[in-house]
Amino acid sequence: MDQEWIKGTVSLIHRFDGDLMHDELMKIYNNLCEHFGPRHWWPADTPFEMIMGAILTQNVSWRSAAEAIESLKQEGILSIEGILSTDPVSLAALVRSARYHNQKAKKLQSFCGVIAGEFRGDLDEFLSQEMGTLRERLLDIYGIGPETADCIILYAAEQPIFVVDAYTRRIFSRLGYFPEKISYEEMQHFFMSNLPRDVALFNEYHAQIDALGHHTCLKSKPRCGECPVVCQCAVQTELNTQG
Ligand code: SF4
Known part of the structure; x- marks a missing residue:
């Protein structure tokens, strides 16, 4: 599977209301935590x-x-x-x-x-x-x-804001939660309006996304076979539909 294929075929955008979207995002989070373990971010003494x-x-x-x-x-x-x-x-x-x-x-x-x-x-x-x-x-x-x-x-500052980045964009567009062309503010709003404003949760969620983007959901050759959120991924849903 290459990046061009993924870009060209993910058309499914999940649309869940309030509580359901929260539950889906927490399911992804829990699967990531189980797979990668605690990330202990940010790596700094002060x-x-x-x-x-x-x-x-x-x-x-x-x-x-x-x-x-x-x-x-x-x-x-x-x-x-x-x-x-x-x-x-x-x-x-x-x-x-x-x-x-x-x-x-x-x-x-x-x-x-x-x-x-x-x-x-x-x-x-x-x-x-x-x-x-x-x-x-x-x-x-x-x-x-x-x-x-x-x-x-x-x-x-340990204040509750959700950090998004290039990994967040790549992963959550592939998972089917928003299109790849989305602004930083829209991405941030998506998470902050569907998750409780909790510093510990936001801390660990961003760190887990980083782990998935760094090790598994790679830019050109994602390792879907070892992905802990494969069951929730729109790329996989479309592959199965086509296959
Ligand atoms: S299954 Fe996982 S690694 Fe593959 S595209 Fe989806 S999120 Fe990325």
């Missing part, structure tokens, strides 16, 4: 480390971002003061493994500059703002888009 990681992992694998975090730790500058007091060229060299290193160094310093300048360096105060206010302020910071902002809100 909220600050989490935020630096969320910026560094933009457009690169987590492994590359983790290497950059490790360099910052070894240099002893994984702190607001540390990042701000390092000259941009040296900072870029330290985060080189995360690629786009000049841009990323600037992004790290922009975020830290806001916390130092507007919140006297108090990250907790920044993160404890009302969710809508926090999201708006995050989106105003250089280099922070919707996905990074939502990761920070969910995993660092």
Whole structure:
């Protein structure tokens, strides 16, 4: 089965009302959890480390971002003061493994500059703002888009927002819950209007989707034979209908 085939044939879009959609989404979640086990996200020791990681992992694998975090730790500058007091060229060299290193160094310093300048360096105060206010302020910071902002809100501020990404789009369009051409906001609204606003659930659900997208529901050759949600997948339903 190749990607073109999948794109061209998934026409089934599940339409369930309220409680039924909730039950379907929870069934998918439970199947994923049973298959992959708890994911323990986000892999960071502190909220600050989490935020630096969320910026560094933009457009690169987590492994590359983790290497950059490790360099910052070894240099002893994984702190607001540390990042701000390092000259941009040296900072870029330290985060080189995360690629786009000049841009990323600037992004790290922009975020830290806001916390130092507007919140006297108090990250907790920044993160404890009302969710809508926090999201708006995050989106105003250089280099922070919707996905990074939502990761920070969910995993660092521990406030209930559902994070969606390219894996969510690929998997849930193949499963048949929405078309592939859907906006970030529409995808997010789909989950948030059908699931209880629960930080622990949103945390683990996003992490489980990441596991499925990374290991099983691959872009060009999905491993449907080992997929824990194969019974709920529109691709499979269409294959069976055609077969
Ligand atoms: S069965 Fe699983 S791996 Fe295959 S397309 Fe559907 S969600 Fe992806």
